[in-house]
Amino acid sequence: MGLFSKFDGLASSRLELDALGINPFDVKIDKIISPTEGIIEGRHTILAGTNNYLGLTFHPDSIAAARTALEHEGTGTTGSRMANGSYSGHRLLELELAAFHNKRDAIVFSTGYQANLGMLSALAGPDDVVLLDADCHASIYDGCRMGGAETIRFRHNNAEDLAKRLRRLGDRATNTLIVVEGIYSMLGDRAPLKEIVDVKREYGGYLMVDEAHSMGVLGERGCGLLEELGLLADADFIVGTFSKSLGGAGGYCVSDHPELNLIRYASRPYIFTASPAPAMIASTRQSLRTLEKSPHLRQRLHDNAVQLHTGLSNLGYTLGAPPSPVVAVVVEGKVEALQFWQKLLHLGVYVNLMLPPATPNGVSLIRCSVSAAHTPTQIDAVIAAFAKLRHA
Numbered sequence: 178m179g180l181f182s183k184f185d186g187l188a189s190s191r192l193e194l195d196a197l198g199i200n201p202f203d204v205k206i207d208k209i210i211s212p213t214e215g216i217i218e219g220r221h222t223i224l225a226g227t228n229n230y231l232g233l234t235f236h237p238d239s240i241a242a243a244r245t246a247l248e249h250e251g252t253g254t255t256g257s258r259m260a261n262g263s264y265s266g267h268r269l270l271e272l273e274l275a276a277f278h279n280k281r282d283a284i285v286f287s288t289g290y291q292a293n294l295g296m297l298s299a300l301a302g303p304d305d306v307v308l309l310d311a312d313c314h315a316s317i318y319d320g321c322r323m324g325g326a327e328t329i330r331f332r333h334n335n336a337e338d339l340a341k342r343l344r345r346l347g348d349r350a351t352n353t354l355i356v357v358e359g360i361y362s363m364l365g366d367r368a369p370l371k372e373i374v375d376v377k378r379e380y381g382g383y384l385m386v387d388e389a390h391s392m393g394v395l396g397e398r399g400c401g402l403l404e405e406l407g408l409l410a411d412a413d414f415i416v417g418t419f420s421k422s423l424g425g426a427g428g429y430c431v432s433d434h435p436e437l438n439l440i441r442y443a444s445r446p447y448i449f450t451a452s453p454a455p456a457m458i459a460s461t462r463q464s465l466r467t468l469e470k471s472p473h474l475r476q477r478l479h480d481n482a483v484q485l486h487t488g489l490s491n492l493g494y495t496l497g498a499p500p501s502p503v504v505a506v507v508v509e510g511k512v513e514a515l516q517f518w519q520k521l522l523h524l525g526v527y528v529n530l531m532l533p534p535a536t537p538n539g540v541s542l543i544r545c546s547v548s549a550a551h552t553p554t555q556i557d558a559v560i561a562a563f564a565k566l567r568h569a
């Protein structure tokens with residue numbers, strides 16, 4: 178076995194794609210025009226495959242905040258907060274995120290991936306048990322693996338299965354960490370959080386909710402699914418990212434547990450990496466302010482999601498879930514999905530192609546993500562492209 182022989186499978190899948198003349202995993206956006214438009218392969222294209230849920234990437238206030246930070250604090254921090262110190266913005270953003278979620282404190286990480294990696298690897302060690310929803314994001318699985326905890330999956334969105342597994346754990350149930358997401362990234366379906374919280378109340382344990390795709394999207398103030406269901410106080414840890422509704426890059430965890438601060442001293446993905454650049458912190462702080470005072474953006478996002486969902490289901494497509502900013506179309510067969518994705522691109526619509534094993538239950542998905550910045554006309558154009566392919 179040579180060092181590179183592990184890539185043989187990958188190499189042959191790549192060749193298959195090359196033979197089809199498609200590489201959906203290497204799309205070059207030659208020019209970004211706005212949160213919802215770009216130039217791809219020389220064509221004006223509607224971007225419906227971003228996670229730019231509120232369309233804040235071009236918000237003038239966020240850009241101005243980033244520009245000021247860039248000029249006054251420089252391009253980067255050049256080190257980790259442990260070794261090289263925190264800038265005032267890092268801590269202010271943590272306090273703002275904690276206040277926004279009605280929680281005692283927060284830790285900011287350099288990416289959303291690292292927030293899960295950093296929290297789970299530090300919290301759940303070899304003597305601990307993590308019970309996670311089978312459809313959880315890769316960063317959650319990787320964090321569990323890094324910490325060495327015993328990891329048990331329960332059936333996706335199945336609170337009964339969760340209860341069964343907690344029952345089996347006996348006395349260990351009270352120390353178990355349960356991990357779920359708010360809106361799941363692939364199909365756009367929501368966790369049955371009320372039922373999950375009921376199970377947690379009955380058997381004990383701690384609850385972590387990753388609201389990466391629901392923060393800014395759900396809840397009266399945009400906190401996410403926990404807020405929408407009045408369950409913010411029931412989550413021990415809420416994880417989120419700056420890379421979706423907030424239009425940046427970075428991640429966080431908020432909690433009421435005073436021990437949260439100790440995680441900083443135990444979390445390798447927090448300690449051994451450079452902290453987010455000042456401009457990123459400044460634009461994120463500003464975007465959080467905008468998010469808080471812009472319920473109309475959430476409403477527009479919701480309206481756009483309903484418009485796209487209704488249009489596609491009227492065309493007879495099989496969709497992954499009720500309306501949410503993630504509208505996933507199930508396509509039979511990997512090659513068919515690849516070709517479908519390419520035809521959409523040629524019609525000037527960019528979406529995400531999701532193939533097994535990254536998808537739940539081995540389905541192939543054309544994943545659209547909706548933004549508050551899409552106009553109804555753009556959503557209609559996306560629906561029209563799908564309509565052409567329906568009858569092709």
Ligand code: PMP
Pocket residue numbers: 288289290291293314316358362387389390418419420421426427428
């Ligand atoms: N959690 C979930 C549920 C996600 O979908 C993602 C990314 N898509 C992440 C965490 C990681 O976030 P980031 O891309 O900001 O690192």
